[in-house]
Amino acid sequence: MEENYPNNYEIKFKDNIDERSLDIVKRYWSFDGAEFKERPGQISKDFGWTHNKLIPVLRENSAVLISSTCLHCEMSFATQVYSQNEFLSLLKDSFLCPSCDLLLQEKKEDFRIKEAQRIKEQLNLQLENAVNKRLWEQFNLAENVLLLKLIESNELKIDFEKLKKPRFKEEKELLERFTDQGLIFCFKKPNSSNYSFKFSNRLKHNIEKHISKLKKETSKKIPKDWSRISFKLLRNKTRKDKNTPLFSGTVEFKQDIVIKAGTKCLYGVWSREDENQWLTITPVSDIIVAKNKTIEYEAEPIRTILKRFLNNQDFIE
Numbered sequence: 001m002e003e004n005y006p007n008n009y010e011i012k013f014k015d016n017i018d019e020r021s022l023d024i025v026k027r028y029w030s031f032d033g034a035e036f037k038e039r040p041g042q043i044s045k046d047f048g049w050t051h052n053k054l055i056p057v058l059r060e061n062s063a064v065l066i067s068s069t070c071l072h073c074e075m076s077f078a079t080q081v082y083s084q085n086e087f088l089s090l091l092k093d094s095f096l097c098p099s100c101d102l103l104l105q106e107k108k109e110d111f112r113i114k115e116a117q118r119i120k121e122q123l124n125l126q127l128e129n130a131v132n133k134r135l136w137e138q139f140n141l142a143e144n145v146l147l148l149k150l151i152e153s154n155e156l157k158i159d160f161e162k163l164k165k166p167r168f169k170e171e172k173e174l175l176e177r178f179t180d181q182g183l184i185f186c187f188k189k190p191n192s193s194n195y196s197f198k199f200s201n202r203l204k205h206n207i208e209k210h211i212s213k214l215k216k217e218t219s220k221k222i223p224k225d226w227s228r229i230s231f232k233l234l235r236n237k238t239r240k241d242k243n244t245p246l247f248s249g250t251v252e253f254k255q256d257i258v259i260k261a262g263t264k265c266l267y268g269v270w271s272r273e274d275e276n277q278w279l280t281i282t283p284v285s286d287i288i289v290a291k292n293k294t295i296e297y298e299a300e301p302i303r304t305i306l307k308r309f310l311n312n313q314d315f316i317e
């Protein structure tokens, strides 16, 4: 038994189909050229069935063939469909015969592979370019250390939603700058919430070298031991009472002076003829290793050396 639709759709019923099945199949496949008149849910409901019971009845008693002409080779061919959804989606698609469709899929796959390869090569070029141009050099020591940690970890759980919050602004911007410069490429791992980093194989070694160079430069910038601070204490000529200082003035040093915690210093104040005073502060380690707190409590030989040092006129100015 056959029923032809005005278009190229054909519904075939099983021979000797019983009346109830025929009714079901006709209702299910009743198509007005744009949509099906009934949804399977309604038909199942009318029979008090579940959807699962309806499908076998349809399959056993009917087959729907859509006849088409291939848009590519113009060959006629028929496609069998089993459900309203399959039917509708096939109508929406352009029709291609199975062999042309296979050819198109192969072409698409071929294009997809080539495109993936092109993107990969472009990315590698970008990552190599960052190394050739030594782009990490525009980042400071702390930023380079962070970059090294990122690429050493190779993988990181990054919550980009969290990074949008203002308090993570700096971290977010830094990550973006690394990416913008092509130093790293951050991508989401398939089937994981983690992100991985892609970078040039030459990057790690170069950053390590740069970090150690920056560290050396930084340590050079901190002046090493200073040997003596000395300057004149100018008498405060406008002093009115004991609440104003005896000596006051400004002093400017010619070099950085860093007094490390725990550095014991010897200080001395000398009277000068013009009523000014002269102050010196000298790290004890520059004179002798001494542990006592004041000169009078130092052991005799050290006390002598320290006093001699303080009394040495060449030492002043």
Ligand SMILES: [Zn+2]
Pocket: 070, 071, 072, 073, 074, 075, 096, 097, 098, 099, 100, 101
């Ligand atoms: Zn074809």
